[in-house]
Amino acid sequence: MEAANLALQQLNISGVHQQRIRKYSLLHGRRDASFCNMTPTLYYPDKKSRRVNKSSDMASISCHASTNKEIVNISSNPVHEKVGVLLLNLGGPETLDDVQPFLFNLFADPDIIRLPRLFRFLQKPLAKLISTFRAPKSKEAYASIGGGSPLRKITDEQAQALKTALEDKGLHANVFVAMRYWHPFTEEAIHQIKRDDITKLVILPLYPQFSISTSGSSIRVLQSIFREDGYFTRVAISVIESWYQREGYIRSMADLIEKELSKFSKPEEVMIFFSAHGVPLSYVEDAGDPYRDQMEDCISLIMDELKSRRVMNNHTLAYQSRVGPVQWLKPYTDEVIVELGQKGVQSLLTVPISFVSEHIETLEEIDMEYKHLALESGITNWGRVPALGCTSSFISDLADAVIEAIPSATAISAERSHLNHADKDPLNYILSLFLGSFLGFFLLLSPRAFTLFKNNLL
Ligand SMILES: C=CC1=C(C)c2cc3[nH]c(cc4nc(cc5[nH]c(cc1n2)c(C)c5CCC(=O)O)C(CCC(=O)O)=C4C)c(C)c3C=C
């Protein structure tokens, strides 16, 4: 990790533009880090390269981690060129009635509940069950922040701000929003892209770090749309897969932290407490999700930036918002807060780090639940860094990321093959049906399994 950071810093200093171009292939049904079968090699910023499957059935999209700044001449878009930027986000329920169907969409996502292939046909019944049981608790949380998620409004504002920033930098582009689990859904954005006759498309997830469960899931949905829709064979596409290393983002985060620190009576004594949204441990350890590595890298870049400004505070990282009975990334935010209180930490500044808008988990989980826990645990001075939202230095950096991604946009050159052999194999199908029914019976009809499920998963 240190070596990688050093290498990155050296690259920054020498001004070399390091783009990690990844070619995504549109192969059916992978759910691991190579879920979209990047070929031939995956490059993670701070990890050894991981080899992934090569595929002859390849429709490639240029895909990269956005890192350093590069001057790109975009003084005039060619007349025939119509540039679009597609922002990817999670989406959130706008009213309390939306909560259960929103949760259904979330749990029906095979990148959120990763069932073995044989049991995939249980995905929707399971999603229905979990969403129904979880809805009352979630509704309470959404009710406490005004009856719905602010995500759509904030993302629309970010889209508008990005359009203006691009315009100021000389690039005319239409900016679209595609939410994964609520309106405006990806399909709605695709409809607008086609209506506007976009010929070049930059895909920008609004998650700084990549996870299979977030950017990965949205990109997978796009891949299946692109595979089916002939329109996209004519569009040059570039995917910015992650951008947590960008200087503008790191500086913007450091600005916000510095500003909040200055509100404490003894700023130098404050513990900077990064709280990231968790993912199940198996995503990282079994499926190769780069999320934890990217998170750690991101935090060390922010701390380096703060040190360069002579802000020398202690810091720590923990993971919040776990759901269900499996192990998630540790340490857990609630446990760390209690431990810090026990160790005598008096002042805590919480920094939400995996997301760039205010949302249920900042406004309810951090501002209400964790604040209450911290005060109960003996922490007397509490602060929280706001999400970046439309902070102008941040939006300007996103605009630079878009401009830098444009030259690497490439057209999809896909053969269209949809099903892999396993899906076509009748024996496999019958076996899935049999084992799936067995699991369904066990989970839904056995009273003990049901109680365990209810107590642990919800
Ligand atoms: C980087 C951010 C996020 C990761 C990683 C992530 C993974 C993940 N989330 C769930 C389950 C839920 N997430 C929920 C809401 C939610 N999640 C994120 C971000 C990440 N999720 C955001 C921004 C939001 C809030 C949207 C909003 O309405 O403001 C919810 C619903 C809320 C609740 O009931 O708690 C669930 C459930 C899993 C299982 C997962 C990884 C597998």
Ligand SMILES: [Fe+2]
């Ligand atoms: Fe989540």
